Amino acid sequence: MPAGVMVPTRNMPSMISGNGNVGGFGTISGLTLGQQPNNNMMEGQLHPFEMTQNTSESEIARMRDEEFDSALKSGSENHEGVSGDDDQDTRPNKKKRYHRHTQHQIQEMEAFFKECPHPDDKQRKELGRVLGLEPLQVKFWFQNKRTQMKTQHERQENSQLRAENEKLRADNMRYREALSTASCPNCGGPTAVGQMSFDEHHLRLENARLREEIDRISAIAAKYVGKPVVSYPLLSSPMTPRPLDFGSQTGSGEMYGAGELLRSINAPAEADKPMIIELAVAAMEELVKMAQVGEPLWMTSLDGSTSVLNEEEYIRTFPRGIGPKPTGFKGEASKETCVVIMNHISLVEILMDVHQWSTVFSAIVSKASTLDVLSTGIAGNYNGALQVMTAEFQVPSPLVPTRESYYVRYCKHDAEGTWAVVDVSLDNIRPNPAMRCRRRPSGCLIQEMPNGYSKVTWIEHVEIDDRGVHNLYKQLVSSGHAFGAKRWIATLDRQCERLASLMATNIPTGDAGVITNQDGRKSMLKLAERMVISFCAGVGASTAHTWTTLSGTGADDVRVMTRKSVDDPGRPPGIVLSAATSFWLPVSPKRVFDFLRDENSRNEWDILSNGGVAQEMAHIANGRDTGNCVSLLRVNSANSSQTNMLILQESCTDPTASFVIYAPVDIVAMNVVLNGGDPDYVALLPSGFAILPDGSSGSTGSGMADAGGSSGGSLLTVAFQILVDSVPTAKLSLGSVATVNNLIACTVERIKASLSCENA
Template identity: 80%
Template sequence: MPAGIMIPATHMPSMMGRNGNVAAYGSSSGLSLGQPNMMDGQLHPLDMTQNTSESEIARLREDDFDSKSGSENHEGASGDDQDPNQRPKKKRYHRHTQHQIQEMEAFFKECPHPDDKQRKELSRELGLEPLQVKFWFQNKRTQMKTQHERHENTQLRSENEKLRTENLRYREALSNASCPNCGGPTAIGEMSFDEHHLRLENARLREEIDRISAIAAKYVGKPVVNYPLIPQVPTRPLDLGVGNFGAQPGLGGELFGASDLLRSINGPTEADKPMIIELAVAAMEELFRMAQMGEPLWLPSLDGTTTELSEDEYIRSFPRGIGPKPPGFKCEASRETAVVIMNHISLVEILMDVNQWSTVFSGIVSRAMTLEVLSTGVAGNYNGAFQVMTAEFQVPSPLVPTRESYFVRYCKQHADGTWAVVDVSLDNLRPSPVVRCRRRPSGCLIQEMPNGYSKVTWVEHVEVDDRGVHNIYKQLVNSGLAFGAKRWVATLDRQCERLASAMATNIPTGEVGVITSQEGRKSMLKLAERMVISFCAGVSASTAHTWTTLSGSGADDVRVMTRKSVDDPGRPPGIVLSAATSFWLPVPPKRVFDFLRDENSRSEWDILSNGGVVQEMAHIANGQDTGNCVSLLRSANSSQSNMLILQESCTDSTASFVIYAPVDVVAMNMVLNGGDPDYVALLPSGFAILPDGTTAHGGVIGEVGSGGSLLTVAFQILVDSVPTAKLSLGSVATVNNLIACTVDRIKAAVSCENA
């Protein structure tokens, strides 16, 4: 959504600034209702060579390869020209000239896999046959591969020899060990500092294992005490002097700087820690069995596409745990398996680092923090690590309440090399709020696979009071696509592809535009990542802020919320008004996603673009699906020369997002030059597209892509650059009109496509 565009009065009759001026996108970092902030500056697109590559598999003949130079060809007389009574002539070699070799060497450095056109052009320039050029490049690639393998073998031999020498030294030290007091033989003996350090570490680990085993033996089998629940204290909205909108409550729920419910929860007491460790050990055993057992614990669904947990069999199989299901709670249990492009060690690090975990799963985890680390695990990895955590799980819509959970996370490496990370609720130990969601043992098993891949088996098992879910989202929540294992695994798979793209050492073929360096590419991806996190955290019904419903807007329940930003380099200072609405569309999610992410159809829903053409200036692919990408857009409208649009679109089998934010040209130039993107102010807006949980035939849960869509539309608008300013009725009416017009346009456009 570009900035600096004047909004036509026919569309926005009430968009008035503080001085009576009508404007939009005036801020360098988002929508604005104040004066336009026109900044000088112009992005200079740089020509970018598009590399081409060819995948070719050729069997090289022995007589076409010279192991010394890789640049010789040879030939012999044909069978028709040879005398059968004579011995075969020795093959005659034709050595390439030094000039030909230098030219092909230089080209090889730029492009080791030339296509047919490039080979023909080289052959003309060098006076060679195209087949000679082809064989030279084949031979050169084989030679480089051989040299690389030889170098790796040398390194491995050296490392192996070093380990063998060290092993012999340790064996000799152990065999010659003697008692320092009497001089006689002993099992320990005098040892080096390294050996002494290792033995001390082993003794410490043995004590840790013995201690945990003693705790488990003491507590396992005993029922967990149910502590009395204390009624939840309602949060008091922040009074910004908004005034009374008829029968509506005053706007409140400041997000930036609000009192954080998660931070108000204290860590466990010393008396609680033994029971927490015992509970985590039992939960790990339960997770391992839940991930591997079949029938009768897991039964096939009616359509045969998924499995469902038998609650009766679960109670028989796992009598211990966190106690019976509370009255009024509903059980949600699911299991999903996938192979992802990330090694098992990196996956464990992501899951055990709360910042990485909440970033990778930003569409599911709105907020998370570690309250206390009970154990860091074995030195060098997370085997045996215990963390007490709290988190808030979300669906990107203000119509679905978030699920707050207080739990312990335990990581363990099993004997077969499989890693497991399990969560289990500690809500019975909480000092205050009423429990609305309990996590029974949930988590994942991670198995190492070749070539840096991992097999992930995810189990999600919760008991929840979901009576606050809006009717249009109930089918989605009941299907398990909202909070279940399928959504966790699909998100992880997509994010692993994104991380692989971000760590690429070269700019892949097909990425075009103004990105000319690897540093600029990484900075742009980092800025887009922060934009997505900010959007997801601000669109859900979190306990950190309160939405106010506006009626009579033409859309289904427009929710608005004020936010105050002070001294935050990632957001513009002042009062921000957020508006969001969610509604159902009788169109499959993929069709809605393709329509919203396409820059060619942007003018059909973006009322602030004035029907102008939007041009893609840069494109970064983030996975195999063409819909997963980051784009830099520019409006053809001349009044938008000082603003660009950063957009990220992402999709998987359970959710899709199209998120964008206006960015100042000067700031974007800094990012493209590899500058720090953390100081670029953003106010992201966009769309979250979810399946409605039904097939086109209705009533039966089916594959995503059939049935209808649940679309959330959200805007963030800077209404005043002064954080202490009062919010006016005109600003609220303007935002209400903006979101209503956008919804109407989207409904009309997709309905025409669906007709």
């Protein structure tokens, strides 16, 4: 396990029995690198995964003098037995006596606040008993502490917004200066200062040509959407920028966020929208036809496991398309059909909501955003909805480049009980020389089935420049299995089973460890979902997240990244290192998956468990395959400091990929989650494994998740996220990087040795 957990010392009893620490809050520490038996790994020292931060005496004094003398008066007053509700007493002659908390009391309440900012009555009474305070004093202290933290957060946010605003002002001035020296492309004269006359003049030159084209496209749009597109201005005035909505914060119209600026830059121009509509309609017709027909357009592959596109027949059937294939690009096309346990309306809603879509397919979609909504649909549903989007697709390995695409998504109610959702690239409207991936009409046809099921036919058709793929993954990528329709449909099927298990009410109560509390199940599955998303965000080759890749780390085959985490309730504060590597094993993916997910074999590869035996305390089954489950493990080690450390683990498998993802969690925090509490404040640093077939014929069939998957090798990605310093402003130690490299190397060697493939 990559990191330990430390929570502040308190004298409150644990809320979960059997934790080996009854009678008081002792120091809780997890599995740390400090007990690593390999001395070579200790060149750098990793700090434990801390739930608190150190507070200096001067800081405590400042907080007491500035904050607690004013904000905490109501909570700290000791009016000779009168409660804090009597603060409204305005008698001038009554002198109030204030109780100043001791340094020890403040430190203990600060530590408890880091873990639980909203204590209940029982916790306040116990904390007050230990610290010699009234429960009401504890209550008011926590109320004012929450107010203080909110004020600090807003102050920091305002500072960031002011800095961003100043940057935008500077950019604006720079653009104005550049425009002041611009010359007319037609006559060579100067442009008007402070106006967008350069663009306006260019638009005027194009006016006559575009008017005729827009009239033609307007007639096409009227045929499909029911009204002509005649109001698109050729000379539109500069659009007034829209301020971001910051909730209760009322900023001026001059404040923008980076995401809003990105959307405004990439959103399609008004003159392009008729062409986008025409392209989307043609793409929908192509997708529906490709989903419904078989031979000769689709041919069965040699191994009989997939459908292969007949490109000559495709060109004859769809002669127009989106243009010829770019030079040096390869075509990838695949088709897959599956019946999933979800109704067709819910599926359409997931596909048309970018947040839900990227969450369900988090192992494939590394980032996604909606740039513009051309139509929200009609009759209260998504029929006719049009969205301009951008997305980045990944394989869970740092050795496979991501595929980024700029496209339009169109949804249509094709027939009774049948819906279709299609994507098609817009690169012909906005050419991009750096483009490496172009999506021809891709998407799915969804047909209603009895009992809430749906039949989904998925088409994935792209043209790609894949020269950056590492040799280990070339066969898997070239076969179409890495990004193809089978991976999309298998992921969808598995996620539908997971969602169905979340809603299940007929949970068997006979099995030991099965969580039957519905609220507890939902909270635990939500926490595990966040853990999986965080793991996938750090294991691929995407640079869309907050990670910074480090160069010269001393291990060419290990990708090391760093991130500074501040004020994120879902992550521990400080400097986090993420290390990932991929390698080949001459073992079937099923065997690797079963070995890594089994708690009985965990001590064979988990260096930081110190040889302890893992025991499953609770689990939630979320699929037909027994390997699809969320588990809560305890490592029974000779080290007594690990008795309050649990491991949250999700294992999932389908015919195209398998994952074993885990993170250390504090036993008190998990007690809150198991009782249905909010899991968003449980800090996680996920680590784990992504297992893919190597692309050979024996490993890419349907046998990966069943007993038949005994042939072919595996591509295993190992990734760790580790807190190396709890202070975000600290400098990263090269010794810490070396230690992480050694940790991941030792883990790889242990896995190879346990699976009897030392020479792999």
